[in-house]
Amino acid sequence: MLSAAPYGDDDRILRVLGPDEGRLGVFQRLGRRRPAGLDVGVCANLLLRGRAGGLDTLVGATVVHARVRLRSSFLRLALAQYGCELVGAFSREGHAEPKLYGLLETWLLVLDALDDDPRPGLAVGLELKTLTFSGVGPALDRCAVCGRPIDGGGAIDVHAGGARHPQCGAGLPVAAELLAELDGLRRTPLRELVDHPASDAAVQLSRDLVRAQLGSDPATRALWTAL
Numbered sequence: 001m002l003s004a005a006p007y008g009d010d011d012r013i014l015r016v017l018g019p020d021e022g023r024l025g026v027f028q029r030l031g032r033r034r035p036a037g038l039d040v041g042v043c044a045n046l047l048l049r050g051r052a053g054g055l056d057t058l059v060g061a062t063v064v065h066a067r068v069r070l071r072s073s074f075l076r077l078a079l080a081q082y083g084c085e086l087v088g089a090f091s092r093e094g095h096a097e098p099k100l101y102g103l104l105e106t107w108l109l110v111l112d113a114l115d116d117d118p119r120p121g122l123a124v125g126l127e128l129k130t131l132t133f134s135g136v137g138p139a140l141d142r143c144a145v146c147g148r149p150i151d152g153g154g155a156i157d158v159h160a161g162g163a164r165h166p167q168c169g170a171g172l173p174v175a176a177e178l179l180a181e182l183d184g185l186r187r188t189p190l191r192e193l194v195d196h197p198a199s200d201a202a203v204q205l206s207r208d209l210v211r212a213q214l215g216s217d218p219a220t221r222a223l224w225t226a227l
């Protein structure tokens with residue numbers, strides 16, 4: 001489950017992500033049979049009934065993974081919520097999203113398995129993987145314009161494909177080391193990024209790349225950056 005919003009006094013609208021279904025809005029009537037344990041980041045099998053007002057109605061749910069452990073830390077819970085919002089924002093409504101679904105599943109699995117809070121490389125890795133898996137991954141090691149490798153720094157345009165040679169197009173100057181750091185975080189599996197640092201410049205550039213696609217920061221980003 002990605003998120004839940006109250007609907008009237010008694011009901012909720014859930015946003016959920018399925019591997020074959022993509023993102024879905026689901027109407028949950030809370031007054032009567034309330035399926036227990038449906039919360040952000042929980043993996044559940046949902047029983048849905050036909051559409052009313054454009055939304056499926058939830059008639060039953062079986063929790064598969066409750067992700068109880070990640071709820072023992074404010075930071076891990078905030079990161080779980082952020083991952084749900086971020087991956088949800090890049091998922092298409094009603095289209096299969098197996099790669100993004102798998103990414104979110106791994107994200108929640110990794111957070112739930114941690115004993116200590118992760119370092120910033122993990123969240124940057126999630127952002128860059130989300131961009132890549134949704135088909136808008138920025139060029140980092142190669143020029144977005146000519147396709148040749150970028151050695152010795154270049155420029156980056158977060159709105160137009162990523163890095164490029166200075167002679168290939170305009171953009172903010174970016175050091176080769178920063179491009180290499182971001183490319184490494186994008187390619188490294190999430191579970192190997194748990195203790196991985198990220199430079200302030202990498203955190204900021206990753207944020208800018210996400211914001212260029214969505215138009216603003218995901219609302220839940222402020223939850224974990226404040227901790």
Ligand SMILES: [Zn+2]
Pocket residue numbers: 143144145146147148164165168
């Ligand atoms: Zn070029």
